[in-house]
Amino acid sequence: MKEMVDAREKPHAILVSYPLQGHVNPSVHLAINLASRGFTITFINTHSIHHQITSTSSAADGEGDIFSELRQSHGLDIRYATVSDGLPVGFDRSLHHDQFMAALLHVFSAHVEEAIEKIVRHSQPAVNCLIADTYFVWPGKLAKKYGLLYVSFWTEAALIFTLYYHMDLLRLNGHFGCVDTREDEIKYIPGVESIEPKDLTSFLQETDTTTVCHQIIYKAFMDAKTADFVLCNTVQELEHETISALQQKIPFFAVGPVFSTGFTRTTITTSLWAESDCSRWLDSKPHAHGSPHGSVLYVSFGSYAHVAKGDLIEIAKGLLLSKVDFIWALRPDIVSSDDQTPLPDGFIEETGEHGVIIPWCCQTQVLAHPAVGGFLTHCGWNSVLESIWFQVPMLCFPLYTDQFTNRKLVVDDWKIGINLCDKVRVTSVEVAEKINQLKEGTIGDEVRVSIKNVKSTSEKALASEGSSEMNIGRFIRKIEGRIRENR
Known part of the structure; x- marks a missing residue:
């Protein structure tokens, strides 16, 4: 049974998704998940992502919003706004990756701030949370400016989060950002028994650490360290030691896998391309x-x-x-x-x-x-x-x-x-x-047995007494408590 929010403490969260397919999907699922528990959500998408979704699907017309059918069919209070990411809608972001990232680093926040100011000023119920993808460099500052709780949404594994969180340790120990990078095992990251340098993210393996993506990661994690809460799209039992170590430093909640399993795919689409039926x-x-x-x-x-x-x-x-x-x-x-x-x-x-x-x-x-x-x-x-x-x-x-x-x-x-x-x-x-x-082969048989067990772990996490369900319940209660405190 999902916990419902008392109407007196009903949170209204502005949720800003990172404008890439792999981030939009879990952000939309999180919006649906929280709205089904009584949140009001105002979802901010970019003009470009909105255009791609609506031009390849009949789920929303170009002038409408991607949640319109869901709102009518399930009565969820999910509102929708779009803003520019600083580039023309027709600009090829994949081909010109660095220009796209530079726009997100330097320009996008101004458009988001303009939207947030309007939403905060005119919305009922009152806005009290900003949920934003961890890769943004500005949420903490904007949340503080508008008196909002800041929830950082990490759409990847907890292991990746902790590697970026501890970039200073990697640099200090010569595994990142050095001329002669060490190639031995890394055994000093809290909650990570060991990891080979070849298994670090591509950005942590690169020798040039001055790129726009490195600037984004560095600034984003400085910002994330100021978050009131971090929601992570992973399962506690699958990354237990890593998550436990992170929880010593930051209010970190594993709430994954963030799927909208209760809703049919015809209710909402997030695909950026037309889909073939196989x-x-x-x-x-x-x-x-x-x-x-x-x-x-x-x-x-x-x-x-x-x-x-x-x-x-x-x-x-x-x-x-x-x-x-x-x-x-x-x-x-x-x-x-x-x-x-x-x-x-x-x-x-x-x-x-x-x-x-x-x-x-x-x-x-x-x-x-x-x-x-x-x-x-x-x-x-x-x-x-x-x-x-x-x-x-x-x-x-x-x-x-x-x-x-x-x-x-x-x-x-x-x-x-x-x-x-x-x-x-x-x-x-x-x-x-x-x-x-x-x-x-035998290896194939072994991985099939293993994946059955891992699926069972993920399924149990989403059950009524499972870790992810309990974690999102705890997160909601903490949000409610902070809203009461801030009245």
């Missing part, structure tokens, strides 16, 4: 109930990061060598916006009935299908959580940012996936071998 093709393939596990490999490298063309070609050849049935969600800009035909010559013809290549799909719908037995993934955190939920073991091919650390959790700690590439460059032979290991 269900008919999947229905034609052997299902899990007809064999030990599903026969189809789902391949996707996420919504933002790019794959080197050489790697993409080797992966494509490896899929053919393995003879696996596959669905490949291949974004048109996966290599670059300038190269929209990156597959090897003759690949489509040679694939035949073995494979389906689509620009995008509803990932949860594909992973939920009983014909799907494996996921070749970039290890984005949402993809990891969704794989766990649908008990689909992973082949891990991280590309960027947190994905290298997520691979460590998946492969080394939880043993629910296989590392695709142990060399500097991936080869088609290695791809085929790893696919077949996952499909038919």
